[in-house]
Amino acid sequence: MTWTDQAWQHIQPLYSNILAMPFIEQLKNGTLPLDKFQFYMQQDARYLEHYGRVLAYLGSKTGDNDQALDFFDFGKNALIVERALHESYFSQFGIHEDSDTADLEPICHHYVHFLKSTAAFDPLEVAMAAVLPCFVIYKEVGDYIIATQTNQANPYKNWIDTYSGPEFAIGVQKAENYVNAMAENTTEAIRAQMLEAYVKASRMEFKFWEAAYNKTAW
Ligand SMILES: Cc1ncc(CO)c(N)n1
Known part of the structure; x- marks a missing residue:
């Protein structure tokens, strides 16, 4: 079994908890209250500008x-999505441009700085494993929503489509292939650190949606 298959299996309980979150359930049904989506969107735009830099x-x-x-492409794409949030979603969902300067709220702040410090100080294999849940979980959640949604008039449809399309899936597969090659060519000790980073990042994906649902501020 590949390293990424093992890692994905390892986080199945957490992934099930993600699918059961009210944020995801209501995003899927189109019933997510606007203020929670706005909070999410604003934080995610800030997240993406940092995440894109980490990838590059x-x-x-x-x-x-x-x-x-x-990885330069992945980084560029993260900033392109960030720009799309501003150019269409911010106005569509009534988010003010000055929220650009919005504080990174605690979970977003923690996630961004976890990725940055892992990238700066830990072995490259570990940092590559740390950024992987951002790819894999969004792809899986995007596919899950598309497969199970019933509301054709979901106001969040376009946003969901960003992560459920074939183009995103190709990028996810590429990132996974690189991580698998790196995992094969490293030590057991590094593979253990890779798994730990992958699990931490996956927990933060859960926490990121939870924070948006609760609009958690400092
Ligand atoms: C928090 C978070 N993780 C992953 C993605 C997908 O790139 C995103 N947009 N936001």
Whole structure:
């Protein structure tokens, strides 16, 4: 079994908890209160601008040029999605532009700085494993919502489509392949650290949606 399959199996209980979250259930049904989505959107825009930089930085740290190019693309795409949030979703959902300067709320702040410090101080394999749940969980949640939704007039449909399309799936597969190759060529001790980082990031994905649902501020 590949490293990413093992890691994904490892977080199944957590993933089930994510699917059962009111945020995800109501996003799927289109009944998520607007103020919770606005909070999420605003924090996610801030998240993406940091996350995109982390991906490009990891690209710059790998000696493999294909991997570097792909991670530069991933980083660029994160900033393109961030821009799309501003250019369409912010106005569509009534979010003020000045929320650009909105504080990173505690969970977003913690997640961003966890990724940045892992990228800066931990082995590259561990940092690559830390960014993977951002890909995999969004893809799985996007696919799950598309497969199970019943409300064709869901106001959040376009946003959901961002993460359920084939283009995103191709990127996820590429990222997983790189992590599997790195896992195969490293030590048991590093693989254990990789799993720990993957689990931590997955918990923060849960916490990020939970914080949006509760509008958790400092
Ligand atoms: C918090 C978070 N994780 C992952 C993604 C997907 O890139 C996102 N948009 N936001």
